[in-house]
Amino acid sequence: MVSNRVLRLGLRALAGLTIIAPFVAVPAVSASAATSPAASQAAALTRAFEAARHLPAAEVGGIRAGTLHVGSADGHQWAIATFTPARSAEQKAAAAFQDGAATGVFTETDGTWQLVQTGLYGCGNGLPAALKAAWNLTGGTACSSSVPAQRAAAQHALAALPATARSAAKTAAAAAVRPAATAAAAPATSPAELPQTIAAIALSQVGVSDTPAVTNFNGVDCDPFSTMVAGFSASSDGCGYDSTFKVENENETWCSDFNKWVWEQAGVTADMNTLNAGAVSFYDWAADQGQTPKVDTGTPQVGDSILFYTPRDFPGFADHVGIVTSVNSDGSIDMVNGDFAATPDVHAEYDTDITSLSAFAASVEGPGEEWAIVTPPTTAQQPTPTGSLSGPATAVAGSTGLFHASGSVAGGSVTGYYWTFGDGRTTNSTGPDVTHAFSEAGLYTVSVTITSSYGTIVTLERNVEVLAASSAVASAPYDGIYYDPLPILQYTFARSGGGLAVDSFDGGSWLQVAVPGDPAAAGNITALSYPDADNADAMTPHGYYRAASGTLAETYQTTSGWVTQDLAGRPAAGSQIVATTTADGSPAVFFVDTAGKVAESVPGSAGWTSREVASDTPPLEPASLALADTSQGTEIFAVGPAGTIKVVSSDGGSWASLGIPAKTTPGGSLAALTTPAGKAAVVYVNSHGGLAEAAEAGATSGGNWDVTDLPGTPAAGTSVAATTYLLPSALPATPGDFPGPPGSTTDSNAAAPLGTEAFYLTASGAPAVTYNNGTGWQTGALPGTATSIVAATAYQVQEEPSNLFLSTASGLTEETTGARSGDPSGSWTSVTLPDTPATWADRIVLYAATSGDATAARAGAAAAGLPASQVTTSFAAAWADTLSGEYLVIAVGTAANSALYYNVCGWANPSALPAGSTPFSLNNVDLPTFPPATTPLANVFEYANGPTAAATQAWATDLAYYALNGTMPAGVTALPPGNGLPYECLGSPS
Numbered sequence: 001m002v003s004n005r006v007l008r009l010g011l012r013a014l015a016g017l018t019i020i021a022p023f024v025a026v027p028a029v030s031a032s033a034a035t036s037p038a039a040s041q042a043a044a045l046t047r048a049f050e051a052a053r054h055l056p057a058a059e060v061g062g063i064r065a066g067t068l069h070v071g072s073a074d075g076h077q078w079a080i081a082t083f084t085p086a087r088s089a090e091q092k093a094a095a096a097f098q099d100g101a102a103t104g105v106f107t108e109t110d111g112t113w114q115l116v117q118t119g120l121y122g123c124g125n126g127l128p129a130a131l132k133a134a135w136n137l138t139g140g141t142a143c144s145s146s147v148p149a150q151r152a153a154a155q156h157a158l159a160a161l162p163a164t165a166r167s168a169a170k171t172a173a174a175a176a177v178r179p180a181a182t183a184a185a186a187p188a189t190s191p192a193e194l195p196q197t198i199a200a201i202a203l204s205q206v207g208v209s210d211t212p213a214v215t216n217f218n219g220v221d222c223d224p225f226s227t228m229v230a231g232f233s234a235s236s237d238g239c240g241y242d243s244t245f246k247v248e249n250e251n252e253t254w255c256s257d258f259n260k261w262v263w264e265q266a267g268v269t270a271d272m273n274t275l276n277a278g279a280v281s282f283y284d285w286a287a288d289q290g291q292t293p294k295v296d297t298g299t300p301q302v303g304d305s306i307l308f309y310t311p312r313d314f315p316g317f318a319d320h321v322g323i324v325t326s327v328n329s330d331g332s333i334d335m336v337n338g339d340f341a342a343t344p345d346v347h348a349e350y351d352t353d354i355t356s357l358s359a360f361a362a363s364v365e366g367p368g369e370e371w372a373i374v375t376p377p378t379t380a381q382q383p384t385p386t387g388s389l390s391g392p393a394t395a396v397a398g399s400t401g402l403f404h405a406s407g408s409v410a411g412g413s414v415t416g417y418y419w420t421f422g423d424g425r426t427t428n429s430t431g432p433d434v435t436h437a438f439s440e441a442g443l444y445t446v447s448v449t450i451t452s453s454y455g456t457i458v459t460l461e462r463n464v465e466v467l468a469a470s471s472a473v474a475s476a477p478y479d480g481i482y483y484d485p486l487p488i489l490q491y492t493f494a495r496s497g498g499g500l501a502v503d504s505f506d507g508g509s510w511l512q513v514a515v516p517g518d519p520a521a522a523g524n525i526t527a528l529s530y531p532d533a534d535n536a537d538a539m540t541p542h543g544y545y546r547a548a549s550g551t552l553a554e555t556y557q558t559t560s561g562w563v564t565q566d567l568a569g570r571p572a573a574g575s576q577i578v579a580t581t582t583a584d585g586s587p588a589v590f591f592v593d594t595a596g597k598v599a600e601s602v603p604g605s606a607g608w609t610s611r612e613v614a615s616d617t618p619p620l621e622p623a624s625l626a627l628a629d630t631s632q633g634t635e636i637f638a639v640g641p642a643g644t645i646k647v648v649s650s651d652g653g654s655w656a657s658l659g660i661p662a663k664t665t666p667g668g669s670l671a672a673l674t675t676p677a678g679k680a681a682v683v684y685v686n687s688h689g690g691l692a693e694a695a696e697a698g699a700t701s702g703g704n705w706d707v708t709d710l711p712g713t714p715a716a717g718t719s720v721a722a723t724t725y726l727l728p729s730a731l732p733a734t735p736g737d738f739p740g741p742p743g744s745t746t747d748s749n750a751a752a753p754l755g756t757e758a759f760y761l762t763a764s765g766a767p768a769v770t771y772n773n774g775t776g777w778q779t780g781a782l783p784g785t786a787t788s789i790v791a792a793t794a795y796q797v798q799e800e801p802s803n804l805f806l807s808t809a810s811g812l813t814e815e816t817t818g819a820r821s822g823d824p825s826g827s828w829t830s831v832t833l834p835d836t837p838a839t840w841a842d843r844i845v846l847y848a849a850t851s852g853d854a855t856a857a858r859a860g861a862a863a864a865g866l867p868a869s870q871v872t873t874s875f876a877a878a879w880a881d882t883l884s885g886e887y888l889v890i891a892v893g894t895a896a897n898s899a900l901y902y903n904v905c906g907w908a909n910p911s912a913l914p915a916g917s918t919p920f921s922l923n924n925v926d927l928p929t930f931p932p933a934t935t936p937l938a939n940v941f942e943y944a945n946g947p948t949a950a951a952t953q954a955w956a957t958d959l960a961y962y963a964l965n966g967t968m969p970a971g972v973t974a975l976p977p978g979n980g981l982p983y984e985c986l987g988s989p990s
Contacts, residue, residue, distance in 0.1 A: 045079055046062060049081070051902070054918075058086060061087065062083065063084075064082040064102075068080070071131050077108035079106040079107075080127060082103040084102065084310055084313070092277075094280075098255060098256075098279055100119045100123075100364070100365075101253055103121040103366070118216045121366045122138065123341075142340060145351075147209070150349065154204075154336070157326055164197070166200055168193075168265075169203070181461070183384075190380075195302045198262055198303040202262050205338075209346060209347035215345065220239060222236075223242075223257070224242035226257045227245075227249060227447065231250060231257045231276070233252040234250065234423075235422070246463065248443055256338075258348060259323060260272070268381065270377055272457045282318070285374070293373055293374055303324065303376050304324045304373050305373075305374040306373060309371065310365070315372075332354055334351065334353070334354065387458055389405050389446070389447075391446060395438055395464050395465075395631060396678055397629075398723070399674045400677070401438075407458070417431065417450055421436050423439065440529070440795075441466050441531065442466055443464070445462070447460065467581050468580065469672075470627070471528075471792075472805060473492045474491045475489070475529060478507070479539060486507070486800075486910065487506065487883070489507070491503070492812070499518060500543075506910070508881065510833050511884075515555055517547075523571070525545040525577070527543050528541070535559055542557075544579050549566070551567065568607070569600075570594060572591070572592050575622035578636070587603065588600055590613075590627060590634075590636055591622075598638065614657040616657055617640065617657045618646075620646065621638060621666070623667075624637075624667075626670040626672035635672065635696070637670050639668055639670065643666045644663055647682075660682075663686065671721050679695060679697070681695040685720065691709070691720075692710055693758070694707045710777050711770055712768060718761040718789070719790075720759065721790070721791055725823070727773055757770070757772075757794075757824050765785035765786060767784065767786055768780065773825070785808065786808045789805075790805040801817040803816050810832050812833040813831065815829070816831070843886060845870055846866075846890045846944075847871075847874075847900070847941075848891075849986065850895045853893030853895060857956050859956070860953055861956075863961065865965075876908060882938075883910065883919065888936040892944045896987065898987075902983055903915060905985040905986075905987075922940075923942050945979050946977060951979075955978075
């Protein structure tokens with residue numbers, strides 16, 4: 001089935017990363033397991049929790065005593081349990097058990113335990129009401145009070161506080177209006193005023209919630225406070241923008257980040273670097289200050305922080321930390337708890353009239369929960385640093401940007417800087433300067449924490465809008481794995497059957513599907529990915545082209561499928577279409593109009609509008625248009641009369657055109673790129689037939705140009721393509737050296753040294769590359785032959801290869817470098833992309849991991865009417881197909897099912913996840929209510945796994961037949977008995 005699905009596998013090495021999936025099911029332990037029923041059930045639930053949260057088994061200590069309940073309701077078995085981190089768990093992993101994220105509600109169907117919901121234990125969210133009552137999960141106000149009611153009550157309590165405390169809360173709110181790129185000396189808060197000030201600031205934040213909204217901790221937990229205190233994660237992937245604080249949220253359990261931010265705003269300065277996203281860090285801070293917190297001891301006071309502990313875990317791991325805001329006349333207290341509850345969104349919770357901390361702690365965290373008090377400082381605080389953060393307000397994907405911080409502190413010195421960039425990469429530095437390259441378009445919040453010799457800190461933020469130019473191929477990270485950009489999804493558009501189709505790469509294979517659109521017979525289709533507000537800020541591929549009617553048109557992906565629309569503007573026939581994202585996050589599309597001038601089409605509140613941006617240029621060749629982004633603005637290149645090269649620049653919002661000292665042959669091809677320094681450059685074949693580059697020099701766009709003749713022998717009339725790529729020197733030496741889960745301070749490519757590469761065809765039709773890896777320009781040869789160069793791409797993150805797309809006699813072909821390096825001096829492999837849209841039958845895949853199961857899978861496929869080519873024994877291919885949601889994957893046999901669910905063997909996969917972790921759920925077909933699976937779900941596969949070989953083959957036959965035909969085979973009314981999955985390494989990856 002090469003015509004519609006093409007594999008590209010084995011490109012990525014393993015990295016120490018894990019993921020979180022929204023819904024995961026685990027089969028019950030097989031009957032042959034040598035364990036008691038109770039132990040078997042607990043083991044199955046623990047496996048379900050580990051798999052759903054994608055935590056390595058070594059990080060999970062087990063089920064907390066007294067929290068496991070099992071019962072029947074609504075025709076199903078249900079369970080609730082709270083899990084504890086292992087004693088050896090790293091601090092960042094342990095923090096993922098906070099705030100209710102360690103509690104799971106499960107249901108069992110067909111012998112399979114499924115994680116339904118996470119959240120506060122006492123709330124029992126997701127459980128039937130009868131079981132909640134039977135298990136005494138009352139929860140109290142922490143589970144039932146509405147957010148508006150909490151906010152109103154908090155405002156009433158705030159009004160009763162002293163004026164000085166209310167003023168401090170207003171000051172904190174005012175400081176949060178925009179990212180703090182500068183910090184002046186903070187006004188000192190007297191020790192006497194500090195507790196009430198802490199309470200006022202905490203109350204002022206009640207109701208602040210996650211973006212996007214979530215009701216449990218199965219997936220992302222995105223808040224602004226982690227951004228503003230430079231938390232563990234430093235990752236905004238999958239998170240939205242907080243319109244109050246004007247920062248991109250970050251994904252991290254955030255009770256401790258919230259408490260830390262409140263303390264900072266209130267004026268606490270002592271040893272603030274001790275505090276981090278782990279709630280237990282407040283105990284560490286107290287110990288450093290000479291306090292001796294004890295469990296279930298003491299009388300809470302306003303401003304105190306209350307730590308919650310699993311029994312016998314004190315002081316090693318804390319479940320939560322909250323702030324006391326009031327001690328009432330009857331002795332009860334009120335608290336603000338960050339990262340609590342779930343209706344309608346995880347938020348800063350206001351819990352009132354708490355008469356017993358032990359009862360309250362137990363009602364939300366679990367039986368026997370203990371508590372301890374940490375008091376704020378009672379002495380005058382040392383001064384915090386003052387400082388500033390500077391850097392580009394806009395940056396360009398694939399180029400390096402310089403960020404600078406300056407700090408000082410009265411009577412002391414600055415001792416260090418800690419940088420985060422919102423893209424999952426952080427760096428520790430003793431100096432104030434850092435370079436960083438972003439990989440994709442979007443808004444990022446860069447932060448730096450400046451530490452003084454007193455141990456005091458200040459954190460500054462700066463928003464950076466990252467621009468990206470279009471290409472024939474759009475790239476985007478797989479957002480389902482929230483802090484891991486792998487695999488990189490790719491999309492390229494093609495004419496097919498008189499209409500439009502898109503070829504998509506899911507990390508392992510290419511698939512072509514028909515999409516709406518009516519492109520003109522000639523001209524390019526450019527592709528652009530950017531965070532689309534209409535799609536919840538997800539990275540969304542868009543294709544722009546000249547429609548058959550002569551108008552500019554767009555086809556793009558939405559959550560409900562692909563749609564198309566006409567846009568303003570009429571490109572000239574054969575005009576190259578180019579596009580970019582802009583400083584406000586929206587796209588801009590450029591073309592040569594029928595008058596031979598550069599024109600722009602942009603969206604606005606009233607729809608798309610179009611205008612000429614450079615009416616003073618001579619007539620330009622429509623097919624020569626090329627675009628590069630710079631931090632100063634967009635640069636558009638085109639060929640004018642007699643092969644002259646013109647550049648149209650947008651600097652400061654105004655457009656200007658000029659010639660550059662470079663000349664090509666009439667009709668010559670141009671390739672524009674952004675240099676590692678953030679300037680524009682254009683690669684072309686000069687008037688003498690040699691390869692050349694004209695690179696912008698000087699501080700402003702449209703200035704001087706440095707023209708360089710490059711090595712290489714391009715064929716006459718060849719097309720060219722160019723891009724920057726991540727140098728091998730930016731990569732760690734071994735796969736194990738790659739950064740780990742969120743919060744890793746290892747940033748092996750923070751500076752992201754970049755090289756430049758240009759591609760062209762030689763006289764024989766073979767593709768070749770001229771590249772500069774920092775040691776000067778060199779040339780290299782690539783395999784195969786082609787008729788033209790289509791595009792070059794290189795996603796600027798570790799492990800991602802360089803890709804070259806060629807037009808050949810057999811269709812579109814992709815050339816790819818090796819797995820760990822995009823360096824063009826390495827080996828290249830070729831794959832031909834599909835040339836016809838896939839049918840539903842092409843998208844049903846049977847996966848087997850042993851030779852016997854492969855025989856059963858092929859027999860099942862044949863009985864269903866599917867060709868043998870729809871059976872794969874490649875684990876990487878099955879992984880990619882399940883991940884994408886484009887295929888219905890049927891795992892045949894115990895080994896295949898165990899591999900896709902657990903990957904105990906640690907086989908290489910497109911997401912580079914380690915052993916024991918996959919993003920996938922099992923789906924057990926329940927006939928006759930289960931409909932034909934003509935729209936598969938991402939991250940879900942069906943399992944054909946019987947207790948005997950014959951039963952497994954029958955499963956494969958029935959499921960494949962049902963998927964293809966919508967009915968079961970004649971005479972079949974039910975599926976055979978199923979078989980549980982052992983947690984073992986079985987089978988082979990290929």
